[in-house]
Amino acid sequence: MEVRQMATAFLFNQDNVLMMKKERSKIFDFEFWGGIGGHLEYEELNHPKLASYREIEEETGFKKSEIKNFRLKYILIESGSGEIRQQYVYFGDTEHTNYISSDEGELFWIHKNDLLSLHMSKIIKFTIEHYLHNPNSEHIYVGIITTSKEQIPSIQWSMLEETSTF
Known part of the structure; x- marks a missing residue:
């Protein structure tokens, strides 16, 4: 089983969020919405925040210096199509709304x-819903998506906390 690591960002300007509409992807063969982001390059595997900044600049033109309060809020894990997908999800704020066009969507x-x-x-919808209900939380959450016998998806949230185990 292969592992696909990704970084996704949601940038807020007051009450608005910069979203990307894509015609399709490697996973979906239909139009869908998502945040800004993509796959981690080999040299970024231990630095998903750097990958997120790179993707933001490539897809929107926003520079790191134009993003405030940028922090990791979620680590999402799901399995499908013979791979495990791990996604680092960041949230941040911008002071302006000017972006460049992107070939990505x-x-x-x-x-x-x-x-x-x-x-x-589903996993991004669950994440946005959780964030909108907990916008001021300082915690990082790990979300694992599962599907019931009836093929109904759900997500299990756990707070990521430092532990001291020996």
Whole structure:
């Protein structure tokens, strides 16, 4: 089984979030919405935050210096198509709304109240929903998506905490 590591960012400008609409991907063969991001390069495997900054600049033109309060909020894990997908999800703020066009998809500023009505992967929808209910949490959450016998997806959240085990 292979491991696919990715970094995704959601950038806020007041109550709006920069979202990307894509026609399709390696996983989905239909139009869907997501954050800004992509796969970690080999030299970034131990530095997903750097990968996230790189993806943001490539896909939006935003520089690291233009993003405030940028922090890891979620680590998502799911299995499918013979691989384990691990995704580091960051949230940050911007002071302006100017972005460059991207070959990866179309960018739009979407009001946070409209996010959950967008067609997106289940794991990202669960993540955005959790974030909107816990916007001021300082914790990092690990989310593992599962599917019931009836093929209904759900997510299990755990707070990531430092432990001292011997």
